[in-house]
Amino acid sequence: MSDLWERVQPLLARVERPSRYIDREWGAVHRPDAAYRVALMYPDTYEVGMANQALQVLADRLAGLDDVACERVFVPWTDMSAAMRAAGVPLYTLESCLPVAGCQMLGITIPHELTYTNILEALDLAGIPLRAEERSEGDPLVIGGGPSAHNPEPLAPFFDAILIGDGEEAVLEMVAAHRAARERSATRAETLRDLAGIEGVYVPSLYVAGPDGALVASAGTPERITRRVLRDLDAVSSPVCPVVPYADVVHDRATIEVLRGCSRGCRFCQAGMVYRPVRERQADAIVRDAIATLFCTGYEEISLTSLSTADHSQLEEVLRRLFRRFEDADVAISVPSLRVDSFTLSLARLLGGGKRSGLTFAPEAGSQRLRDAINKNVTEDELLETVAAAFGAGWRRLKLYFMVGLPTETDEDVVAIGGLVSRVLAVAREATPPAERGGLRVAVSASTFVPKAHTPFQWEGQLPAGEVRRRQSLLRDAMPRRGVELSWHDAETSFLEAVLARGDRSLADAIEAAWRAGAVFDAWSERFELSRWTAAFESTGIDAGARAHDPFAEDETLPWSHIDSGLARSFLLAERHRAYEGIITEDCTFGDCTGCGVCPALSADVVVAGGGRRG
Amino acid sequence: MAEGFRLRVCHRKSGRLRFLSHLEVVRACERAARRAALPYAVSRGFTPRMRMSFGPALPVGTAGEREYYDLTLTRYLPAAEVCASLTAVTAEDLAPLQCGYVTAREPSLAAALTIAMYELSLEGGIPPEELQGSLHGLMGDGTISVEHKGKQKVYDLAEALPKEPEVTSAGDRTLVRLAVKMGEHGSLRPEVLIRSALGRDIRAVVTRTDLLIDDEGVWRRPL
Ligand code: SF4
Numbered sequence: 001m002s003d004l005w006e007r008v009q010p011l012l013a014r015v016e017r018p019s020r021y022i023d024r025e026w027g028a029v030h031r032p033d034a035a036y037r038v039a040l041m042y043p044d045t046y047e048v049g050m051a052n053q054a055l056q057v058l059a060d061r062l063a064g065l066d067d068v069a070c071e072r073v074f075v076p077w078t079d080m081s082a083a084m085r086a087a088g089v090p091l092y093t094l095e096s097c098l099p100v101a102g103c104q105m106l107g108i109t110i111p112h113e114l115t116y117t118n119i120l121e122a123l124d125l126a127g128i129p130l131r132a133e134e135r136s137e138g139d140p141l142v143i144g145g146g147p148s149a150h151n152p153e154p155l156a157p158f159f160d161a162i163l164i165g166d167g168e169e170a171v172l173e174m175v176a177a178h179r180a181a182r183e184r185s186a187t188r189a190e191t192l193r194d195l196a197g198i199e200g201v202y203v204p205s206l207y208v209a210g211p212d213g214a215l216v217a218s219a220g221t222p223e224r225i226t227r228r229v230l231r232d233l234d235a236v237s238s239p240v241c242p243v244v245p246y247a248d249v250v251h252d253r254a255t256i257e258v259l260r261g262c263s264r265g266c267r268f269c270q271a272g273m274v275y276r277p278v279r280e281r282q283a284d285a286i287v288r289d290a291i292a293t294l295f296c297t298g299y300e301e302i303s304l305t306s307l308s309t310a311d312h313s314q315l316e317e318v319l320r321r322l323f324r325r326f327e328d329a330d331v332a333i334s335v336p337s338l339r340v341d342s343f344t345l346s347l348a349r350l351l352g353g354g355k356r357s358g359l360t361f362a363p364e365a366g367s368q369r370l371r372d373a374i375n376k377n378v379t380e381d382e383l384l385e386t387v388a389a390a391f392g393a394g395w396r397r398l399k400l401y402f403m404v405g406l407p408t409e410t411d412e413d414v415v416a417i418g419g420l421v422s423r424v425l426a427v428a429r430e431a432t433p434p435a436e437r438g439g440l441r442v443a444v445s446a447s448t449f450v451p452k453a454h455t456p457f458q459w460e461g462q463l464p465a466g467e468v469r470r471r472q473s474l475l476r477d478a479m480p481r482r483g484v485e486l487s488w489h490d491a492e493t494s495f496l497e498a499v500l501a502r503g504d505r506s507l508a509d510a511i512e513a514a515w516r517a518g519a520v521f522d523a524w525s526e527r528f529e530l531s532r533w534t535a536a537f538e539s540t541g542i543d544a545g546a547r548a549h550d551p552f553a554e555d556e557t558l559p560w561s562h563i564d565s566g567l568a569r570s571f572l573l574a575e576r577h578r579a580y581e582g583i584i585t586e587d588c589t590f591g592d593c594t595g596c597g598v599c600p601a602l603s604a605d606v607v608v609a610g611g612g613r614r615g
Numbered sequence: 616m617a618e619g620f621r622l623r624v625c626h627r628k629s630g631r632l633r634f635l636s637h638l639e640v641v642r643a644c645e646r647a648a649r650r651a652a653l654p655y656a657v658s659r660g661f662t663p664r665m666r667m668s669f670g671p672a673l674p675v676g677t678a679g680e681r682e683y684y685d686l687t688l689t690r691y692l693p694a695a696e697v698c699a700s701l702t703a704v705t706a707e708d709l710a711p712l713q714c715g716y717v718t719a720r721e722p723s724l725a726a727a728l729t730i731a732m733y734e735l736s737l738e739g740g741i742p743p744e745e746l747q748g749s750l751h752g753l754m755g756d757g758t759i760s761v762e763h764k765g766k767q768k769v770y771d772l773a774e775a776l777p778k779e780p781e782v783t784s785a786g787d788r789t790l791v792r793l794a795v796k797m798g799e800h801g802s803l804r805p806e807v808l809i810r811s812a813l814g815r816d817i818r819a820v821v822t823r824t825d826l827l828i829d830d831e832g833v834w835r836r837p838l
Binding site for chain 1: 630631634635639640645646647649650652657664675676704706708
């Protein structure tokens with residue numbers, strides 16, 4: 001097969017940022033003669049997708065296989081996709097510049113609801129039939145996975161299989177199963193049956209709606225799909241030579257995952273529920289891989305990432321060792337989104353050396369009552385103390401995340417955000433030398449609550465957009481003017497997220513209709529148009545308002561009931577009721593097991609690097 | 616105070632990597648220097664930066680056969696050794712071609728390099744005589760006016776083109792070789808010149824083949 005470069009090249013003179021489409025970055029692995037090709041796609045632009053760590057990890061795993069090529073794919077921006085369609089150039093993989101349709105497997109990350117139409121756009125550009133049932137023997141197996149796979153139904157008809165949970169081991173098993181099936185010339189249907197036998201793999205075509213609408217597994221397939229979990233993170237080394245982009249990508253730095261999971265137990269947070277239990281990497285492994293990554297990539301910054309990095313029981317040791325190693329070098333070490341209660345004074349001093357990036361905290365709610373209801377175990381005093389410590393140690397930029405529309409929220413709770421921000425500002429000013437106070441800024445970001453599958457709030461509905469907007473204006477009025485930059489997510493986008501996040505398989509037609517009407521890059525505000533979606537919902541008979549706003553009954557079969565994330569339904573229900581009563585639940589990595597059910601269900605255990613519990 | 620050892624690196628920007636922007640090239644070169652673990656000097660200040668400075672920027676899509684940057688090292692290493700270690704960690708299409716030390720007193724690349732040599736390979740079977748004639752006519756007019764970001768910019772062609780461009784043909788493509796004088800306020804882009812001469816849009820592969828210092832009328836390479 002000859003590559004498409006000669007046909008791609010003339011298009012590049014006329015598109016924005018052509019470096020998105022050319023490959024040849026440092027670290028890109030080329031295996032032109034491999035017998036089996038996997039295309040790994042992130043359904044957004046190159047700049048967004050290159051920041052995705054999961055893709056790097058999977059690519060690294062696949063690179064270890066003989067005779068397998070793993071190649072990157074992103075969604076071309078609208079100027080490039082138009083040029084490709086006009087010139088009849090299909091979607092191609094970056095490394096070999098060969099058509100995606102010629103690969104044996106196409107793995108697609110499903111990061112969030114606003115990328116759903118991008119997935120259809122990519123399949124269409126690739127010339128792969130959109131629906132699994134329309135694909136023939138020669139088409140690649142289209143496999144999904146990632147955060148939003150935890151409610152796979154709205155996208156189910158577009159995928160041959162969807163992996164629920166960690167991919168490190170499962171991706172190798174899927175490739176092996178497919179290669180074995182090809183060896184014995186198995187049909188596509190037979191191959192999918194084999195894949196369904198792999199733990200964590202969901203094959204939507206084997207589950208069809210029964211008389212009551214609930215999905216029924218066909219004979220020989222498990223009734224529920226159990227989430228895949230990597231029990232020991234150190235069993236898989238971190239990718240130390242990932243591709244280094246030329247373009248200025250979203251997180252233009254090296255990353256190393258220091259722990260997975262978070263059991264703080266915020267009741268709205270899907271990631272905090274579906275990535276349990278907490279598994280830390282050992283300090284030695286982190287330091288070793290961080291140094292190796294910086295040398296192999298030449299990056300000027302490394303970020304120690306996770307849902308909650310400051311919780312790592314050996315973080316201070318890791319930082320001390322890395323700072324010592326890179327003393328006087330032009331290398332920065334950063335920690336994203338810190339937690340108020342684990343951000344200690346000594347951490348503030350340590351990270352003070354690398355304060356290029358601002359501080360980020362997420363109190364989520366303005367009042368203690370609501371923070372208790374959502375199980376955000378942090379008090380105002382703790383937040384103020386932390387801010388004082390950080391500004392005392394030299395920080396000047398702070399970002400605070402809040403959420404509007406949380407269950408049980410009242411107007412007083414919304415107004416309380418303004419009060420909290422004022423007090424934070426006052427404390428920050430106090431801790432800053434007078435000469436530097438002028439440039440002091442607090443960025444406040446308010447998102448809208450979107451109920452998510454597998455959380456204690458999975459039964460809740462979302463507030464109607466009009467009510468969200470009323471509360472947003474309450475918030476604006478309550479916010480101090482000076483020194484605050486307020487931003488919020490637009491209520492219409494959050495509405496669409498809720499419809500899709502809570503949706504069942506009937507949503508697939510609407511997603512396709514919206515894409516046909518031109519919806520693509522919905523996460524890009526300049527591209528998003530709700531009208532395309534309202535028309536799509538209408539034409540497919542979906543009452544979108546009801547889908548977003550009506551709560552589910554507690555005894556109802558939820559659209560994701562066949563996905564077993566390991567969390568006990570009884571635990572989620574109890575947590576929901578504790579929310580109404582304002583009772584908090586402790587973090588099981590600091591205290592006792594609180595009975596979420598994940599460890600016994602998945603035969604996993606909490607892994608704290610130093611052994612025992614944190615604390 | 617002049618400290619450290621000022622190493623000048625000549626590299627190419629070719630093949631697919633001609634689609635990089637100047638900023639992307641800068642970042643790629645910095646990262647290559649880090650991968651090579653060179654003893655590079657770091658500027659003092661709030662955010663320390665590698666001490667590296669570049670010659671005139673190349674636009675996205677334009678290739679370069681001999682592009683330059685200066686890198687300050689804190690320790691002397693044989694230039695050939697530096698070149699070899701950089702080559703090992705640089706994409707082929709940005710590969711270093713030559714390294715050599717220059718004195719600290721030498722003016723910066725941006726100030727010293729005033730002549731750019733270009734080669735344009737045009738599609739569309741334009742007869743060389745036609746283009747040569749149009750270019751001659753244009754130079755006879757004396758100036759050309761170019762729109763850049765909504766503003767008109769006028770170039771004095773006698774100043775901007777120190778030599779008459781040469782036009783030849785190569786198969787179904789037309790080749791133009793020309794020298795452009797670079798000023799403090801930017802320089803004339805060769806494809807703009809050809810477009811004005813022909814009065815229509817063109818498809819061309821543009822390569823900057825050399826960057827030179829004008830030493831009182833004598834042109835020489837900076838290395
Ligand atoms: S089962 Fe217990 S220890 Fe394991 S994650 Fe759940 S609460 Fe924590």
